Amino acid sequence: MSPKITTELLKQLRQVMKNPKYVQEPIQAYIVPSGDAHQSEYIAPCDCRRAFISGFDGSAGTAIVTEQHAAMWTDGRYFLQAAHQMDNNWTLMKMGLKDTPTQEDWLVSVLPECSKVGVDPFIIPADQWKRMSKVLRSAGHDLVPVKENLIDTIWTDCPQRPCKPLIVLDLSYTGVSWRDKITALRSKMAERKVMWFVVTALDEVAWLFNLRGSDVEYNPVFFAYAVIGMNTIRLFIDGDRMMDPAVREHLQLDSTLEPEFKIQVMPYGSILSELQAVGAGLSPKEKVWLSDKASYALTEAIPKAYRYLTPYTPICIAKAVKNASETEGMRRAHIKDAVALCELFNWLEKEVPKGTVTEIIAADKAEEFRSQQKDFVELSFATISSTGPNGAIIHYKPVPETNRTLSVNEIYLLDSGAQYKDGTTDVTRTMHFGTPSAYEKECFTYVLKGHIAVSAAIFPNGTKGHLLDSFARSALWDCGLDYLHGTGHGVGSFLNVHEGPCGISYKTFADEPLEAGMIVSDEPGYYEDGSFGIRIENVVLVIPAETKYNFKNRGSLTFEPLTLVPIQTKMIDVNLLTQKECNWVNDYHQKCREVVGAELERQGRHEALRWLIRETEPLARVQ
């Protein structure tokens, strides 16, 4: 990796920072955040502006360019990568270290008096604007919105914003029509006494209209906004995607509909002016509902007194609770995914000893097997295929420079998943193709105990996911071990592999309580820098639990694993398991054998079936 030479680019950027064509008054600093206008986790190439200006292309980072300086804030995952990718025009600001200033404090320390700090108001979330603007103002500076994105003005070969065809999801996949979703949304709006709801997150637009796209890699979403009134529906979307007869039919664009379900299609770029018009036309007590993470630009379009902001939108909360059709789809997707992984692991077992399989080859092979399955669309995230010391890098992605050959002497960790039309998968298995050491088995078994503790947990309705996080760590803690990431995240239904509002983490973010029908991952791990990484991840469905008693009639919940891929018994030190844990593993493997075995049989994959049967032999505890 050689750094990107940015001297010329920075010079150009500093020129446009003073160019009256773009800024009313010259600005003394320009902030380039990571995100897009929808606060997406994964972004399209045209939105990778921070990577363009700096060379640093990790998933998290904020660049700030002043007349004299260029600085990049990123977190511990990316210190090395950022240092390699940026030239010496840039100062790396290591977030999380004690002496690293915040962006605001740094700005205050370097700016001349009464400076203007610019940012694209579409990219910065409203809550972040507020925080930053307050600090700058108290130091005599101003945070100002710069309408035209200044990076775009100098990015001559900027890729086009993607505008790929849409996929219509019929009722057999979604379970609920978009009309019923709109009706449910309107009743939530009525409850909160709001007249308008602005849909800004891409997965929320996709979910609401039962449409999918492929504008962003791994996430089946498309660039669009929607504004839902009590009697109107406006969809802001570009291109000829609305000319597709299937889409027109699905959205009933050419039918004579009740007016409240008539969708007005408008250009993507007109959202701001339309929202400003909505804002200007409000009568007292008419509120507009927005996510508090919506962009500053859209939030400002609504006068403050009329805004109703919440951390989670009603769509986010409704989307998280999967209905029967979605749940069945997720089950099907996970069975197909398990078929692909049985094939892969059977293949790896034969090929790894030959010394010809690299991390990249293994990842490609996993994709190949998945792509053979019905309704496969794409991967759900970049495959983490890592062996030996690479396994300890939690967000590793194999690239030619780091690509390592799998061997019978090292642990192999594969964290991968796919988008199928009926569901999204995300599974991690840690395997050894030779003989694991006693220590490796010990660590693996603690991780497994944590995985089981969460998966088998019974807890009352209304419990937030973060209250389960310690269950995943207890066995590791007992021996002085731990892992430095959360235990689980929400998973979309043929949507984003990471979604809110629920999760399982020691970080007490404002998660919503777990409910039957929610789907999360359960993925404790253990990582030893420079030697190996272990993670065991299933996607699990929240289901009602039968309990002996029922305190205050609250009802209880537990999890059902949707992922049905054997957990390598070779890696388990059976004597560290309790009888209950041992039974859990055996029951789980029995289910894998029955359900995935039947599908392997049906698909005529006999060799993989033999592998599955061997890998699901019951454990026996030596008493």
Next chain:
Amino acid sequence: MSPKITTELLKQLRQVMKNPKYVQEPIQAYIVPSGDAHQSEYIAPCDCRRAFISGFDGSAGTAIVTEQHAAMWTDGRYFLQAAHQMDNNWTLMKMGLKDTPTQEDWLVSVLPECSKVGVDPFIIPADQWKRMSKVLRSAGHDLVPVKENLIDTIWTDCPQRPCKPLIVLDLSYTGVSWRDKITALRSKMAERKVMWFVVTALDEVAWLFNLRGSDVEYNPVFFAYAVIGMNTIRLFIDGDRMMDPAVREHLQLDSTLEPEFKIQVMPYGSILSELQAVGAGLSPKEKVWLSDKASYALTEAIPKAYRYLTPYTPICIAKAVKNASETEGMRRAHIKDAVALCELFNWLEKEVPKGTVTEIIAADKAEEFRSQQKDFVELSFATISSTGPNGAIIHYKPVPETNRTLSVNEIYLLDSGAQYKDGTTDVTRTMHFGTPSAYEKECFTYVLKGHIAVSAAIFPNGTKGHLLDSFARSALWDCGLDYLHGTGHGVGSFLNVHEGPCGISYKTFADEPLEAGMIVSDEPGYYEDGSFGIRIENVVLVIPAETKYNFKNRGSLTFEPLTLVPIQTKMIDVNLLTQKECNWVNDYHQKCREVVGAELERQGRHEALRWLIRETEPLARVQ
């Protein structure tokens, strides 16, 4: 309980709300919060203003009186009590119910336009003022400080503010001199670049100067403030308490000291004017450190730009980590406390079958036994002595109207504690003096499993207490049971029985990480309305744990029980315990027998010793 007749009082209050002698302009509403000027949990009789005006004397509640209305907000614990104690001038606002408006929203709904809402600025914490004032202002009203407390103006027989003699704690109890505590505080102040620190919480003043008082029942504190500068110490305290030679000697008031340790003693009532003088004399960058829960009056004395507010003060954090002398004192106090409880339970075992022991008699007897112990000062809270259905009332305190006779047919729950000069205790035991039912034993055993799960937990340094809360519930959850309170609170060292900044609760308040030397309670329970209550509470010390490995060199922690009172084995269903849990109980009882047994022997309490030996017989699991 007959309600207090408040018609005349409310009439008088409404008159002073318009009286220019007390208010610049008439106010349309007056808020009467629960607290005192130090935001204490327990308050002195002269501060029980809300109880005086309304009749409702529960520990939590806020009264608001307008020209037309009088309303009382309180939580679920007190709905019944408040309804009984208040006459029909009052509307009860049941907090936690969906349809109950917040105080602000209610005010907005009932007030005429442009109203003034008054409150005593010394009683309302700054953060609460801010929240309330914002809502009122956005509805066109004003929250205004009323300097003279309006309740005090009509409370003709208001008790005097207590001003009891002080107790000097020498180094053998405190481990650190007040001079060293001031030095440590100043170094924290230097770290944060603040020039002044304002001590507002009563237990913080007491701790800092190694003094105790008895101005508030159960809490060995005294009314005072302190303002610590880098070179000055000001103590605001009333009465002739500073004439006591022991106090003068202790504080070196008559010695020629380095000027930075010279204590200036000032009248309690002069804190505001002195602080205003400090505020007026600040030069740029000179900050003043206050708790964000300090009163609005004191917070406002410092211009906004000069305030440095934190949720926990450096004193609160230092106080929580007990030093070797304090820990040893706490151990001694808990041994004495165990002696008293062995005597009590031995006595109850003999007396209960006679049918003559009521809840009040049992509570008094517990106090009698405790008072026989060395350095006993007073109880640390009102004893919860409850049998049968009364046990299910979590904050029960026996009064003649509810007083129940202990019997061999009901579970008895005793939650009690004391202040000794060397430490503070808080212990709950649940006993049966006849034959418990299988169901009672089952529930007790789940609670015990939860108690052990916390007490035996091993967790990394830096872990916050709330991450341990679910361990206490897991066994109950498995059977569909739970309890509706937190699992533990910090405990002071001959100070408040409830103290911050640590705790163990499902509520994710901003608790600070647990550290070796902190002391918390471990008290899961189970309550069945109308039939019984179970709670098992030990006070435990956070200690370093030895572990097999040491991830990232972080080190691990666990708990050591300080409470050494047998857990009634008759209540345990041994077959529900794992071998590990069984061993924990046996090890715990072995320690009770050795440590408390030796003390009973030394005190010649042979009958209680025989009881202890019988009650600490090892459990044996039937395999």
